[in-house]
Structures are given as structure tokens and as C-alpha cells.
Amino acid sequence: MDFAAVVAALNSPTRRRITQILSTHALTAKEVFTALQQSVDIQLTCRESAYKALEKLVAAELVTKFYDNKGKAIRYQLTHSKILLDLIQSEVNFIT
Secondary structure, three states, X not given: OXXXXXXXXXXXXXXXXXXXXXXXXXXXXXXXXXXXXXXXXXXXXXXXXHHHHHHHHHHOOOEEEEEEOOOOEEEEEEOOOOEEXXXXXXXXXXXX
16 A cells, blocks of 8 residues: 555545445445435535545555446445554554
């Protein structure tokens, strides 16, 4: 995991909220958008904004996306529920 990409991805209230939304199970971009619309602190007006936020989290390897054959949809899933950012060494470590 690239330290700078992780820090940049988490430098957004919307993306941090998405990690919370994905903490229980994998969702589609539309489902994430719907959950974000229900948040009082996040105001998104288009699904594309949620998709872009999800893709930034995927690029930082905080979220994975996969094709769900049963549901015939692309789903997003949190890769790790806890990470440790080492600011001195500029490293990302996983906490189990």
C-alpha cells in the first residue's frame, strides 16, 4: 500500500464515511450512494461522486471491487477494518 495514496484517500469526509458504510458488507456504487444520501453530514447530488470516491479508495487499496455473479453487479468491499499509519516511516500496516 502506498502511504501517500492512503493518506490522500482518507483526506475526505465522504471517503471516510464510505469506509464506515462498507464495514459490514459489500455494496454496489448505487447502494453506497443511497447510504451516503441518508447521512446528515454528507451531501452528494449525483451517483458519479460516490463512484469517484469509491475508485479513489480502490486505487489506495483500501477497498476492493469485484463482480458478483449472483447479483450481476459490481460490488465494493473494505479490504481491512483497521490500519496503522506510521508517520515517521511513512508506512501503512494492517492491524488484525
